[in-house]
Amino acid sequence: MSRFNENTTGVEVVQALKDNIKGKTILITGPSDGTIGGQTALDLANASPKHILLAGRDISKVQPVIDKIKANHPSVTATFVKLDLAENASVKAATDDINARIDQLDALINNAGVMAIKNYTKSKDNIELQFAANHVGHFLLTNLLLPKIIAAKGRIVNVSSQGYMCGGIVWDDVNFHNGKAYNPWLAYSQSKTANIFFAKSLAAKLSSKGVLAFSVSPGLVLESKLQTNLTMEEFGEGKAIAEKALGTDFKMPDAALRPKPLVAGGATSIYAAFAPELSDHSGAFLVDAQVWTEPLMPHATSQEDAEKLWAISEKLVGQKFEI
Template identity: 45%
Template structure:
């Protein structure tokens, strides 16, 4: 895909694909300072053919205002707006979607980037779901569904959702997704389940959109290991090392040597998100999983994220959780 690689930066992507940036409206979740989403927004704003509008969704304006200021400094012509969003509270998701509908008549690209990682203690959302599942998947599921009319109004709209190779640590636990209300909670299994849900959601969204003949594409992205991102800064080194050892042990049981990923800079980390958001070559690969700015080979993916029946089951379960049907 073009000449993009794991070393490509977000700025390089948007300048190469600037014609796909020009005049579009981007909606991005989780763009707090030092986040991948913030870096992606800044890269878009720096394109020589800039977007018309960037709508930034997050819980706290004070954490996002520096990002807005940086975008304005890069290009003051871009309409940049903050809308409050707490993905762990479905009422605020609904309010957020309603506010976005007041700001724009279409959404060209929705980037579902927000999330939390490996909470040490079991916590539940305002609606009673394990917090990582709520923030990474359920909130984004509802937001995407509510924004479908605006996505349908755009030619060739895209939904880009972040996952992680952490998905490899757990299939979706249909029989106990809430970890027996915390009694069986494992922070890394919970994180893995949430990231698996991101992949399944994407493949099912792509399938349903294609089945209805919609000009809507969905892609899921592993951005890489970015130690300087906000989500990683919240983890202590002891926890990371423990997770690494547990992962090595699990791979060893399967007779596989585990080789940790080489970390990326935050500028490199946002590149794959932007490739998924912009590259024309992806149009014939609806539902693709991207890694290192290229399509991640299906044969290298874990079997559970390739199971169409599980993806359908999760979609229907998610509709029940939010009390609405989409597509």
């Protein structure tokens, strides 16, 4: 049984794992102030890591986090990295910057994301925006940073969501037929299923290199800014879509519907990134700072499908990665 639960805060996990975090180099995507990523960075700073790299689009949104870290933990280096996950060229530029700054990367927390964008939108690379920002950008970022992660025998954490339950990968066209078949929640769930598959693929490919990979659900953190583009009615559509797609007997798990405060939003990511007891659980899905022991939805379980997604992702970034 895990030492943590649904009420555990990020700081509590950090205090328990402080010896594992001290002196480490960590990269977090989507670390704006007042978000789960920003809170995760602030929590981790309490354990004196060597360096926290904060990768986001807008320095003005990240600077308050950097300022708080420098004020409260002056021994911790906090660095902004400009990164737009919805643009492959930006991801490549960011990884050039990161690789020049560090010798190794102990933990990569792929936290950034967008949620249920109402109107069909494409990225600069002509990829549906949620799939681009939530999965494809992180796929490229992670692969380009792998030498540094392997050097540290580090960990990769993909922040997914229980929202993956609404639906899986649209295998015939991840772009929803140029928007003709678009639904904001099905697009969101496709991207969150992709986060799970990506962790499964990484776990399989990197097992011989001492690198672990996980996907996590942070919980329903209403204080975060992920849902700011949604009305309460639109937010409720996700549950309705899941129930319609999965049948009348389907019930969203309590963990998906129980609100958490922002201070608990980073707990599961931090646990995945540093808990020593997870060494035999690479590829697992984590909820409430523990391994999720119930079966995942069938559309998110196949290792064959995980590899199929890997091939699709390589085509979308125009680069093959042999690990």
